Amino acid sequence: MMKDNLKKYLEEEILSSLDKLGIARREIVFDKPKEEKFGDYSTNIAMLLAKELKQPPRKIASDILERMKIDKAKISNAEIAGAGFLNFFAADPYCIARLEEILNEGSGFGRSAINSGLRANLEWISANPTGPLHTGHGRAAALGKAIANLLEWTGYDVTREYYYNDAGNQMNNLAKSVYARYMQIMDPGFEFPDEGYVGDYVKEIAADIYGRHGDKFRDNFDSEYFKSEGENHTFALIKKTLERMGIEHDVFFNESSLYDDGTIDRTIEELKSRSLAYEQDGAVWLRMPAEEGFQKDKVIVKSTGEPTYRLPDIAYHIDKVNRGFDLIVDIFGSDHGDTYKEVLYGVKCLGHDESKIKVIIHQMVTFRMGDESVKMSKRSDKVYSLDELMDDIGADATQFFFIMRGANTHLDFDISLAKERSEKNPVYYLQYAYARICGILRNAEVKLAGDSVKEKWLEALPGNEDEIRLIKVIDRFPEEVEQSAASLEPHKIINYLNELAESFHRFYHNNRVVDPDKPDVSRARLQLCRAAGLVFRNGFEIIGVSAPERM
RNA sequence: GCGCCCGUAGCUCAAUCGGAUAGAGCAACAGCCUUCUAAGCUGUAGGUUACUGGUUCGAUUCCAGUCGGGCGUACCA
Known part of the structure; x- marks a missing residue:
């Protein structure tokens, strides 16, 4: 390059x-x-x-x-x-000459082949279908979207994956919750389960069932039916939210498939036969050696015979390793900060290479509306959903805010601020720069109609301080992408784009681009604008926000 | 108690294997629109990088301890 x-x-x-x-x-x-x-x-x-x-x-x-x-x-x-x-x-003429090459690369400018031929798996969000995605899922959702793009821009073939479990207590609980709401349509006094899901979506599912089947299930709790209705409806909600965020997964990996094909049983046997796990008090325990930094052994199969999440998680990660990916990325919140280590240990002690697995732990996001904190629990009826957040501040700002800071820092998200003063939103600073460029190009079509770029357009560029600085920033884009991808940190792209916008705004402020009296200079500067616009478009694509041509 | 993470301007956050005078945005103050979008630009002010010690040419960065916050520390996920 x-x-x-x-x-x-x-x-x-x-x-x-x-x-x-x-x-x-x-x-x-x-x-x-x-x-x-x-x-x-x-x-x-x-x-x-x-x-x-x-x-x-x-x-x-x-x-x-x-x-x-x-x-x-x-x-x-x-x-x-x-x-x-x-x-x-760097010598100015050398920098200026770069412009032509950059424009020739076009929408490919910033892409590199350093990881071409390699396959990456990114697994994120992976919420079980018990309710709509809430704001607590937002950071992982936005990070994963951008990181997947970054990996692709450096040549990886990326599989976007979503892991979920539609069995177990949580789903039973959803089934009971839906049934209770269904019964309440006919009998308002019907008792709602203590630990039930209280969100309105449960009522909507119940109403839908009642609308189609009337009182067919009155006093007749068909748990499988209600579970499947709950799952289908909830997953539809989740996918709709993801679609709105511009996220599409290639693989939905169902945990239950690990039971169906015997993987779970084989994993238990292997752990036991290698003496990595043992039975005690009717449960199966995984040895967690202190030398590896663990505090105590953990249960992987409860005395009820039901595995805890660790066992299928280990089996799932072994499955991913066996699928031959060169890079496996997981994104979790800090509430999983300890458990992922247990999973990696399980993968390792069963003889699989865990070195290709990289885990991104993002710190919790504190949401507040002014001074009021916002709760995100699914069991509270005051859930702030990801959809509501996007309704309030827009999908672009949502995506942008979640990834504008390093994952490993506590993020403070004041929703009312983002709502009320959206014109002060940092995302607009970037988008506005792009919209300005588009405005200039539109203006040029009118004022310089009929003119086209000459062979030696570069020679007409005055090469003043603002222009040279802008070119140098533009030229840095590919290495910024590489570095950001290597460290899996999309916020670096945002910091970079911020610098680009600053350079462009200054250039714009000090230099008239379209001037019919100076057609050659105008054309040269238009090319510079095109190059800047190109980087904005490519950068926006990576971080996952739109490139508005007008604002 | 123990483990992991975090602590940088009034607020939210950057800072490229340890590098040069620690940088942006918001908020504050002072300027700039008969000109391609002022959602912008220019300038001013704002700091003992929580604290203490250590490692070295050099520490926000690495190490030890202290204080403060978050998350774990389930036969929940």
Whole structure:
């Protein structure tokens, strides 16, 4: 890729300097300095060598620099600064020439092939069908959507997966809840179960059943029927919400399939035969050794004969490993922070490679409406659903807010703020920049009608400070995508897009793009705008928000 | 009690294997629209990176301890 040229070129030059100095080759790491005066690329190699060579870092830097052949067409300036940093400044003409390549790449600009040929599995949300998704699911939902995109942009073939369980107590509870609401239609005094699901959706399911079957089930609790009605209706709600968020899973993996094909039984036997599990008090316990950091053994099969969630989870992860993925990503809330370790341990001690499994633990989101905290429990009737959140602040802002911060930080989400002052919403800062670009292009169609881009349009670009800075930010997009994908942190893309918007807004403010008196400059700047717009569109696609052409 | 995570400007958060003067947005203050969208731009102010000690050329980052918050610590998921 062209964008690597400068870095690779500098790396080669430095390595060849090291050769001349008789210093062993090693990895040269370049940073993008925080401040412009420190250049576009910076390396601390001289400081790292100081101890080994027992020489002052600045002298080493000077030795290296003297032996480098600096091509002025690429690097306008190279200098030693601070404690011994080597700073390099990209030459303006070189940057400007990049524009043409970027525009040629088009919607592919930012994609890379570093992971092509590899397969990734991303499993997230995975809520059981006992109720609609609530705001507590939002962060994982939004993170997963963006991370799946990031992985695809670096070449992975991504399988988006949803794991669920439609058996067990929770579903029985849903069946009882639906039945109680059904009975209450005919007999308002009918008792509702203590632990029942109180959400309105349960009433709607009951009303639907009553509408179709009348009193057919009066005093006749067909648990399987009510369970299946509950599941179907609830899953429809969940999928509708996901669709609205722009999330589509490729695989819905039903936990019960692990029972049906005997996987669960085989897993138990294997654990027992390897003495990794034992029976006690009528239950089966998994040994959780203190050396691995565990506190005590855990039950994997209850004395009732029913497995706890850990056992199928272990079997499920082994299944994913066996499916041959090169990368397996799970996204959980911090309430699962301990249990995933147990699952990984189970996978490992049964002899499977757990190193391909990466677990993202996101911290809890604190929702509030002004000063009032918002509860998210499914068993409370004051649930704030993901749908309601999207109704209130829009799907874009919802997606954006959930991923704008690192997953591993506690997120404070003031819904009333996002509602009341949505025009102050950071997502609009980015989208507005894009809408502005579209506005300029529309204007150009009118004012510069009939003109087309010439072969040598680049020469007309004045190349002032605002333009050069904007180009440099645009050019960084591919490596930002790579880094963001490698660390599975979509918020980095948002930080980057923020920088892009800032550069663009400043450029826009100081430079008239469409000027019929200067058609060549206009066309050159239009191309710059197109390149910026391209990165916004591609960036929005990754983080999962829309690219509005008007606002 | 024990384990994991977090603690950075008034608020919400960044900070690229440990790097240069710790950065944005919001809120505050002062400016900028006869010009492609002012949902914008420019400037000012705002900090003992919770605290203490350690490791080193250099620590928000790594280590130990203390304090504060979140989540776990179920034969729930």
